[in-house]
Amino acid sequence: MGVLEAAKTRAAALETAVELPLGQILSGDCVEAMRRLPDACVDLVFADPPYNLQLGGDLNRPDGSHVDAVTDEWDRFDSFAAYDQFTRDWLTEVRRVLKSDGALWVIGSYHNIFRVGAILQDLGFWILNDVVWRKSNPMPNFRGTRFTNAHETLIWASQGEKSKYQFNYRAMKTLNDELQMRSDWLFPICGGGERLKEGGHKVHPTQKPEALLYRVLLSTSERGDVVLDPFFGTGTTGAVAKRLGREWIGCERESGYRKAALARIEKELPLDESALSTMQAGRSAPKVAFGALVEGGLIAPGTQVFDKKRRWTATVRADGSLICDKQHGSIHGLGKELQGAPSCNGWAFWHYEVEGEIKPIDAARQLYLLAAED
Amino acid sequence: MGVLEAAKTRAAALETAVELPLGQILSGDCVEAMRRLPDACVDLVFADPPYNLQLGGDLNRPDGSHVDAVTDEWDRFDSFAAYDQFTRDWLTEVRRVLKSDGALWVIGSYHNIFRVGAILQDLGFWILNDVVWRKSNPMPNFRGTRFTNAHETLIWASQGEKSKYQFNYRAMKTLNDELQMRSDWLFPICGGGERLKEGGHKVHPTQKPEALLYRVLLSTSERGDVVLDPFFGTGTTGAVAKRLGREWIGCERESGYRKAALARIEKELPLDESALSTMQAGRSAPKVAFGALVEGGLIAPGTQVFDKKRRWTATVRADGSLICDKQHGSIHGLGKELQGAPSCNGWAFWHYEVEGEIKPIDAARQLYLLAAED
DNA sequence: CGCCCTTGTGAATCGACGC
DNA sequence: AGCGTCGATTCACAAGGGC
Numbered sequence: 001m002g003v004l005e006a007a008k009t010r011a012a013a014l015e016t017a018v019e020l021p022l023g024q025i026l027s028g029d030c031v032e033a034m035r036r037l038p039d040a041c042v043d044l045v046f047a048d049p050p051y052n053l054q055l056g057g058d059l060n061r062p063d064g065s066h067v068d069a070v071t072d073e074w075d076r077f078d079s080f081a082a083y084d085q086f087t088r089d090w091l092t093e094v095r096r097v098l099k100s101d102g103a104l105w106v107i108g109s110y111h112n113i114f115r116v117g118a119i120l121q122d123l124g125f126w127i128l129n130d131v132v133w134r135k136s137n138p139m140p141n142f143r144g145t146r147f148t149n150a151h152e153t154l155i156w157a158s159q160g161e162k163s164k165y166q167f168n169y170r171a172m173k174t175l176n177d178e179l180q181m182r183s184d185w186l187f188p189i190c191g192g193g194e195r196l197k198e199g200g201h202k203v204h205p206t207q208k209p210e211a212l213l214y215r216v217l218l219s220t221s222e223r224g225d226v227v228l229d230p231f232f233g234t235g236t237t238g239a240v241a242k243r244l245g246r247e248w249i250g251c252e253r254e255s256g257y258r259k260a261a262l263a264r265i266e267k268e269l270p271l272d273e274s275a276l277s278t279m280q281a282g283r284s285a286p287k288v289a290f291g292a293l294v295e296g297g298l299i300a301p302g303t304q305v306f307d308k309k310r311r312w313t314a315t316v317r318a319d320g321s322l323i324c325d326k327q328h329g330s331i332h333g334l335g336k337e338l339q340g341a342p343s344c345n346g347w348a349f350w351h352y353e354v355e356g357e358i359k360p361i362d363a364a365r366q367l368y369l370l371a372a373e374d
Numbered sequence: 375m376g377v378l379e380a381a382k383t384r385a386a387a388l389e390t391a392v393e394l395p396l397g398q399i400l401s402g403d404c405v406e407a408m409r410r411l412p413d414a415c416v417d418l419v420f421a422d423p424p425y426n427l428q429l430g431g432d433l434n435r436p437d438g439s440h441v442d443a444v445t446d447e448w449d450r451f452d453s454f455a456a457y458d459q460f461t462r463d464w465l466t467e468v469r470r471v472l473k474s475d476g477a478l479w480v481i482g483s484y485h486n487i488f489r490v491g492a493i494l495q496d497l498g499f500w501i502l503n504d505v506v507w508r509k510s511n512p513m514p515n516f517r518g519t520r521f522t523n524a525h526e527t528l529i530w531a532s533q534g535e536k537s538k539y540q541f542n543y544r545a546m547k548t549l550n551d552e553l554q555m556r557s558d559w560l561f562p563i564c565g566g567g568e569r570l571k572e573g574g575h576k577v578h579p580t581q582k583p584e585a586l587l588y589r590v591l592l593s594t595s596e597r598g599d600v601v602l603d604p605f606f607g608t609g610t611t612g613a614v615a616k617r618l619g620r621e622w623i624g625c626e627r628e629s630g631y632r633k634a635a636l637a638r639i640e641k642e643l644p645l646d647e648s649a650l651s652t653m654q655a656g657r658s659a660p661k662v663a664f665g666a667l668v669e670g671g672l673i674a675p676g677t678q679v680f681d682k683k684r685r686w687t688a689t690v691r692a693d694g695s696l697i698c699d700k701q702h703g704s705i706h707g708l709g710k711e712l713q714g715a716p717s718c719n720g721w722a723f724w725h726y727e728v729e730g731e732i733k734p735i736d737a738a739r740q741l742y743l744l745a746a747e748d
Numbered sequence: 749c750g751c752c753c754t755t756g757t758g759a760a761t762c763g764a765c766g767c
Numbered sequence: 768a769g770c771g772t773c774g775a776t777t778c779a780c781a782a783g784g785g786c
Contacts, residue, residue, distance in 0.1 A: 114491025150556035182524035341438035
């Protein structure tokens with residue numbers, strides 16, 4: 001990067017820092033609101049658009065009581081074409097304000113998610129996963145006419161196929177008891193003390209559980225990232241963002257929701273430094289070069305290392321490289337060459353003897369990391 | 375209906391009965407093949423179209439071994455537009471051959487399901503549920519770059535909003551231990567003895583588990599219904615249809631698949647004569663429904679069960695309910711009724727014979743749980 | 749026969765970085 | 768943009784062999 005470009009970037013960054021409405025809810029239609037934001041200023045978008053629910057008449061429970069369903073005016077669209085146009089409009093604006101390595105989450109049900117998914121693919125977004133929110137306590141199908149609608153679908157997508165999106169693999173694996181996090185997540189629906197109510201009535205018909213946003217933000221954003229929610233509602237995204245040390249921007253048309261959201265987020269407390277830093281450590285374990293172990297004395301130069309079946313034995317050199325007959329290279333590269341394999345994880349492939357036991361050299365790395373913690 | 379129309383309908387029904395290629399696999403492109411079928415002759419369609427995976431380079435496991443991916447020519451499309459056109463074509467033909475009160479199932483992944491869902495809505499199909507097949511043993515994400523892709527999505531749709539589709543609510547509730555069947559289903563991927571192999575290699579890259587088709591056909595079709603599968607592959611739909619007493623028609627381009635499917639279905643026995651199938655038990659929720667044992671093949675439909683003193687004998691039905699003379703119900707409900715007791719633990723009450731021994735049906739549950747443990 | 753260990757494999761849009 | 772280098776990654780089963 002030249003001097004001029006660097007100066008420009010700094011200026012743009014400065015301008016952005018000054019102008020971005022962080023911690024604010026923009027009023028009015030979300031497309032109009034997003035137009036007030038500069039290009040490529042947002043790291044992550046979470047969107048919970050109207051579901052285009054096509055409810056016929058009223059819905060009653062078997063005991064005759066009335067189901068307080070979504071009948072709000074904002075959730076009615078005259079046709080699929082109108083809904084599609086609406087979807088293209090807000091997704092296009094999201095695409096503009098999102099950084100090129102940013103990502104998008106959308107949540108929906110079978111009423112709208114197929115249209116949203118197809119349109120975002122058409123716009124160039126690259127789907128990374130679809131994720132299923134399994135509701136532990138869904139509303140039953142009172143009429144016994146279909147399967148209990150027990151899940152909603154989320155789509156996680158990057159700006160394009162080549163984007164370098166953020167994924168906190170380690171944090172997710174830790175959160176899931178050392179197993180890879182799967183694409184099906186189990187959470188209860190939003191209720192109890194978490195559900196905003198006023199005069200005994202729920203403030204918003206489709207308030208999302210905070211646990212859902214917690215996992216979304218923890219998995220695909222970093223501390224300090226700017227998170228935009230174009231359909232802010234009562235501000236679950238903002239509340240969880242604040243808690244996790246992320247910046248946030250909301251868009252919301254209805255002043256009642258804006259007011260409730262601001263009051264809610266005001267009360268929210270950020271997690272303290274230690275809680276956040278612990279997660280950070282889990283998120284991206286510092287990389288350790290094999291050479292650092294040699295340097296640190298955990299593995300002496302001259303140590304013999306070998307694969308599990310003792311087909312090959314190599315010697316550790318002072319610079320952290322291995323030598324085996326006339327071939328030499330890094331722990332990964334030499335393992336790969338010797339096996340003729342397309343790749344090799346040297347940490348798992350090479351073993352050494354310590355106190356009479358055979359251990360993968362990764363054991364030494366774990367010791368090193370343990371010592372480095374404190 | 376006037377006299378003339380009635381006569382026409384009868385004639386059409388007669389003609390259909392004579393001409394429909396029941397129990398046959400039509401060769402060639404499925405759109406061409408379906409054109410050979412009359413209008414409105416099919417009760418249920420199950421479709422497993424190409425997913426349009428668009429895979430990049432090779433993928434290796436962390437141990438260096440190679441993943442045998444779907445590289446077949448039938449999964450290649452030049453663009454979303456080409457895939458959409460293909461989808462519109464076959465769905466349009468499905469719509470014609472399907473009865474007005476018939477229904478459609480489609481299965482897919484995030485690569486294609488959003489496009490399929492939007493197009494079928496555009497064509498006038500009315501989505502009844504989206505259903506998630508949660509895989510108990512999915513392939514991990516080896517590179518740690520995303521969430522484990524642990525599910526596929528099914529869409530269940532009727533011909534239109536007002537259609538009187540078939541839904542066997544009672545059967546599903548019984549199958550699920552007296553709880554409404556939810557929209558998330560847990561099954562293992564197809565493997566073991568169920569997976570068709572030739573010379574040690576899988577015959578079809580994407581063979582679906584029979585338990586999945588079992589639930590689809592049991593929930594949304596009746597005995598004697600005509601089930602059409604436009605992407606027949608190795609004939610899971612046909613095999614399960616035959617077992618459950620449904621008629622079937624398949625379409626399949628590749629002669630190798632057709633041959634394998636016919637041989638497989640030939641061996642299949644209709645329900646009441648069926649021996650214990652080789653289907654493996656799935657990983658289960660802690661609570662096991664009796665229906666899951668039937669679905670998983672641990673107890674075959676048609677099995678005789680009886681109380682310890684052999685006062686009553688009942689027959690296991692395909693949905694996991696029991697029938698004894700004219701009374702029927704769940705294992706708990708029927709036991710309670712027959713004894714005139716206030717309640718009954720069906721697991722302890724009912725027994726069956728296995729390898730010459732009399733065991734409570736709870737023994738089968740224990741086996742099931744054992745398989746699901748670890 | 750049972751137990752333990754090893755090996756194989758499944759619809760997968762599966763690096764990052766520097767030169 | 769292409770290429771070489773460094774580096775970091777897996778879960779649930781089934782099947783088969785050894786003892």
